[in-house]
Amino acid sequence: MSRWLTEPVPRGRIAAFRTLIYLFVAADLVIFTPWVRTRASVPGELYQPLLVGRVLPLPTPTPALVAVIFWALLLLALLAATGRAPRLLGWSVCALYLEWMIIAMSYGKVDHDRFGLLVALAVLPTAGRARHGDATRTEAGGWALRVTQIAVICTYFLAAWAKLRFGGLDWLTGSVLARAIIRRGTDLADLVAQVPYLLIVAQFGIVAFELLSPVVFLLPARWRLAMVGFFYSFHVVTIATITISFAPHLAAMTSFLPLERVRPLLWARRLAGRDATGSAPEPPAAAPDPAPVGTESSALGDQAPVVGRPAGP
Template sequence: MTRWLFAPVPKARIAAFRTLVYLFVPLDLVLFSAWIRGHGNLPGSLYRPLVVGRLLHLPTPTHLIVDAIYYTLIPLSLLAATGRAHRLLGWAVFALYFEWMIIAMSYGKVDHDRYALLVALAVLPTAGRARHGDGIPTEAGGFALRATQIAVICTYFLAAIAKLRYGGLAWLTGATLTRSFIRRGTLPARWLLRIPGFTTVSQVCIVGFELLSPIVFFVKPRTRYLIVAGFYLFHLLTFCLITISFIPHQIAMAGFLPLEKVTPITWLRRRRAGRNGRTAPAEVTTTNPATSGEA
């Protein structure tokens, strides 16, 4: 079990994942969760903190608190994306984004699409130093990715458990998707409503896919990538049909992918070195096939 949890990955993968996650945070604040800023203007009586908020005695959100988090988190995330001071900046970003989520989810609605992203932010400070293009394997980085992957799959698997726990088998045969298609469906969704039994079959398939999602850990890398591509396709279809976005979850799901093969930073280094008339430093690629297991 320990060997699986700490399966080493190239440091370049950690560097790429770290950059992706930390660059997404300011994008999330500005575009996808900008509505949270409005909670600072709400009456304090409407604030019903989550259990963790009560345990930590977090303050009731005010306009000052919400704006302070917003304007502090954006520059800190951009700095953290560089990989410098990864522990100090990483823990700061996690703490602020964690409070941002507490503020978001303490007014009656709790989303589950940011759970895996929160886990990623929590474990990235422990992943150690990592540089783009560095192929040296790291167990600490492997654990960070594995923890994120487990969080991604728990999001699916526990969603299915919740559906069956609160909706029972009626969730499979009821009108859940039909109601969603009618209430917020796009034109393709309304067209699909004309197909008899489509929504019922889709509900069975959704729960089945969520319950079987842990299989991604027991297949070969190539098959794993195909399954993860299926996850992305599922979320693309969800957005196209009912405009529900799981972008934070999909960012965390990139922890399954060989991100070290996408090397824009290395390309920029070489291009800049070429302009200065000198040879770019050789990238370390000492990955040991025997120890660089897929996380």
């Protein structure tokens, strides 16, 4: 088990995963969860902190507190994405983002798509330094990715468990997807809803897929990537039909991918070098016509060798 948990991975994969996760945190603040800043204007008595917020304990959000967390987290996440000071910046981003999420989820709604991302932020500082393109393997980095992968799969499996625990078998045969389509469905979802019994079949399929998600750890590498691709396709369909993105979960799920093969900076440098020398590389110069047999090439001068057969005796 310990060998599986600490299976070495290239440091370049850790560097790429770290950059992606911290850039996502910065994007999350300004694209996906900017509404958290509006919590500062909500009366304090409506703040019902999660258990972790009560245990620590954490202060009731105020305009000043939320503004400080927002700007500090945005700056530190961008710095952490560079890979510098991975422990100092990593722990700082983890603590601030946890508080950001506690503020977001302490007013009556808790999203389960943040679990994998929070685990990734908690374990990335333990992976140590890593550079893009470094093929050296690291067990500490392997552990960080494996723990994140487990959190991602737990999100699926426990979601199915919650459906069956609170909804029972009625969740499978009820109108869950129908209500979701009525609330936030797209034109594509309206077309799907017109097919008899298709939504019921989809609900059975969703629970089956979530319960079977741990199988991904038993598959060979190629099939594991194929199954992860299926996970992503499932979320593409979810976005296209009921506009639920699960973006933090999708970011954490990149822990399954060989990210070290993605080298955007290298591609950018190559593109910049190409642009500096022209829109396309120069075609190779045509080879000069060979000199006549028994003569010297005028282009090579007096020192050029004679082309052809050596002179007779």
